[in-house]
Amino acid sequence: MRIWVRRTFAEVVDRRYRSLMSSAEHANMDRFSAQAWQMLLTPAVRDLAKEPEKLRDRYGRDSVGQSALLARRLVEAGTRFVTTAGFHANSWDTHGASDQGHRDRLAPPLDRTLSVLLEDLEERGLLDSTVVLAMGEFGRTPELKSGSRPRSLAKLLVSRARRRRHSRRPRSGSQ
Numbered sequence: 001m002r003i004w005v006r007r008t009f010a011e012v013v014d015r016r017y018r019s020l021m022s023s024a025e026h027a028n029m030d031r032f033s034a035q036a037w038q039m040l041l042t043p044a045v046r047d048l049a050k051e052p053e054k055l056r057d058r059y060g061r062d063s064v065g066q067s068a069l070l071a072r073r074l075v076e077a078g079t080r081f082v083t084t085a086g087f088h089a090n091s092w093d094t095h096g097a098s099d100q101g102h103r104d105r106l107a108p109p110l111d112r113t114l115s116v117l118l119e120d121l122e123e124r125g126l127l128d129s130t131v132v133l134a135m136g137e138f139g140r141t142p143e144l145k146s147g148s149r150p151r152s153l154a155k156l157l158v159s160r161a162r163r164r165r166h167s168r169r170p171r172s173g174s175q
Contacts, residue, residue: 007037039077045074046073048070051069055069055120058116060112060116063085064086064087064109064110065109066086068084068086068113069117075121075126076124087106091106092106114132114134128160130159131157131158131159132157132158133157
């Protein structure tokens with residue numbers, strides 16, 4: 001039911017915005033928005049039970065793994081931009097026993113899930129057209145500066161997207 005409330009709210013905000021600003025971009029936005037809602041509201045796309053049990057196990061039967069599996073299904077269905085949410089809002093913002101919390105509780109599901117997601121995208125031929133970005137504020141740096149530890153921003157970017165060649169010149173070293 002919450003998704004319908006969010007959709008209604010988004011429509012109200014969108015109508016107000018459009019009453020203030022009008023441009024040709026809205027036609028494309030409408031098409032992409034309609035496609036996104038269609039994918040989200042189509043039960044077949046969201047039905048993870050259609051995936052093999054072994055694959056669901058590989059992703060992990062937790063919110064991190066199942067969120068990434070759903071993201072893969074959305075990419076496979078044609079979604080152009082997907083975010084996943086498996087960790088709670090402040091999971092990585094540890095204040096006590098940070099090293100242990102990251103090592104024992106947070107990093108393992110992230111490592112497992114990203115590895116399986118990349119393998120799965122590769123096996124399905126989707127990795128060449130997909131960019132995977134994992135980023136966020138992952139706690140604090142190990143160094144003390146002015147009596148405290150500064151925030152640490154970590155990023156992982158995986159992309160095998162190939163640039164199209166506009167020239168037929170051979171690469172250097174090739175004949």
